[in-house]
Amino acid sequence: MDITFLIAAIIAVLATVRVITCYNIMHALLYLVVSLLAVAVVLYTYGAPFMAILEIIIYAGAIMVLIIFFVMMLNLGLETAEHEKAWLRPRIWIVPGLFCLVLLGELLFLILQNRQPAAGIQVVSPKQVGMAMFGPYLIAVELVGILLMAGIVGAYHLGRQQGKTLHRFLENNLDT
Amino acid sequence: MNIHPTTAGLLLAGILFVLGLISVLIRRNIIFMLLSVEIMLNAAGLAFVVAASHWGQPDGQVMFMFILAMAAAEVSVGLALILQLYHQLRTLDSDEASRMRG
Numbered sequence: 001m002d003i004t005f006l007i008a009a010i011i012a013v014l015a016t017v018r019v020i021t022c023y024n025i026m027h028a029l030l031y032l033v034v035s036l037l038a039v040a041v042v043l044y045t046y047g048a049p050f051m052a053i054l055e056i057i058i059y060a061g062a063i064m065v066l067i068i069f070f071v072m073m074l075n076l077g078l079e080t081a082e083h084e085k086a087w088l089r090p091r092i093w094i095v096p097g098l099f100c101l102v103l104l105g106e107l108l109f110l111i112l113q114n115r116q117p118a119a120g121i122q123v124v125s126p127k128q129v130g131m132a133m134f135g136p137y138l139i140a141v142e143l144v145g146i147l148l149m150a151g152i153v154g155a156y157h158l159g160r161q162q163g164k165t166l167h168r169f170l171e172n173n174l175d176t
Numbered sequence: 177m178n179i180h181p182t183t184a185g186l187l188l189a190g191i192l193f194v195l196g197l198i199s200v201l202i203r204r205n206i207i208f209m210l211l212s213v214e215i216m217l218n219a220a221g222l223a224f225v226v227a228a229s230h231w232g233q234p235d236g237q238v239m240f241m242f243i244l245a246m247a248a249a250e251v252s253v254g255l256a257l258i259l260q261l262y263h264q265l266r267t268l269d270s271d272e273a274s275r276m277r278g
Contacts, residue, residue, distance in 0.1 A: 005181070005184065005185075009184070009188045012188065012192065013188070013191055013192070013195070016192055016195045016196075016215060017195060019199070019211065019215070020195060020196075020198060020199035020202075020203075020208075020212065025205070025207055025208070028208065028211065029211070032211060032214070032215070035192075035215070036218065039192075039218060039222055042185070042188065042222065043222065043225055046181070046185060046225055046226055046229040047229045048225050048228070048229065048237055048240075050237070051225055051237055051240050051241075054240075054241065054244060055218075055244075058244050058248065059214075059218065059244065059247070062248065063214070063247060063248060063251050066251060066252070066255065067207075067210075067211070067251065067255065070255045070258075070259070071207065074259075074262060076268075080205075080268065083205075083268075083269075084205055084208075087203075087204045087205065087269070088202070088203070088204075092202055092204075093198075093201075093202035096198065096201035096202055097198050097201075097202060100194050100197050100198045100201065101194075101198075103194065104190065104191065104194040107190045107194070108187060108190065111183055111186050111187055111190065112179075112183065112187075121181050121182075121229045121230070122229055122230070122231070122232030123229070123232075124228055124229060124232060124233070124234050124236075124237055128234040129234040129237045129238060129241075131234070132234040132235060132238050133234075133238050133241070137238050140238075140242060144242055144245045144246070147245065147246065147249050148245060148248070148249050150249070151248070151249030151250070151252050151253055152252065154252075154253045154256070155252040155253050155255070155256040156256075157256075158253065158256035158257055158259075158260055159255075159256035159259050159260070161263075
């Protein structure tokens with residue numbers, strides 16, 4: 001366990017804690033981007049540079065930019081942050097947080113106890129990943145393509161507005 | 177303190193997953209719940225990559241790419257659903273959507 005992994009892991013955990021305790025959603029999104037970048041560094045230290053680049057491009061780039069544009073489109077203001085502060089009272093979060101921490105303790109105990117004797121990290125090259133992906137996993141790749149198409153069609157269908165027939169200028173004229 | 181790298185990676189993945197789980201449980205803003213699901217998916221992918229580097233097999237990384245594609249599809253559909261919810265109910269409170277009113 002080298003020092004780069006340790007630093008990146010601590011940054012990832014702290015940024016994620018900030019995400020789940022933030023009231024303002026834009027600040028939470030920025031902390032989440034930091035957390036994803038730290039996870040990308042962790043992936044790099046585990047001998048998966050291609051996955052680290054994919055994490056940065058797709059997660060921290062595409063998905064986070066999609067969510068940020070979506071939040072900007074909803075035009076939420078300071079009022080939403082106030083709502084959030086009212087919703088996140090300690091009475092609500094203290095019991096589920098406690099239960100989850102107990103579960104985390106059990107998980108840590110089990111992982112630390114059942115230590116693997118095998119030696120360190122083995123680097124898996126992107127070539128191996130590609131050979132596996134378009135060899136034994138070919139059907140799964142096709143299914144992921146179908147899933148992405150279903151996502152596009154579903155997002156279009158759900159996000160479509162019930163069409164306004166009138167321009168808003170004409171609508172205002174009708175009202176008066 | 178000498179911890180095996182696989183153990184350390186699985187610990188990090190577990191901690192991130194539990195943080196996402198806590199956030200899903202305690203939040204009522206539906207955008208924050210979506211973000212928490214993203215955190216949990218990311219932690220699962222990290223565990224897959226750590227396992228792949230432990231055994232030196234590419235299967236875990238292939239699974240990580242599938243998780244990435246699934247997260248992208250899930251976010252697009254989830255954001256469209258949130259948009260519909262916001263247009264119909266004028267709020268982001270997930271409790272408001274507990275009754276399906278047609």
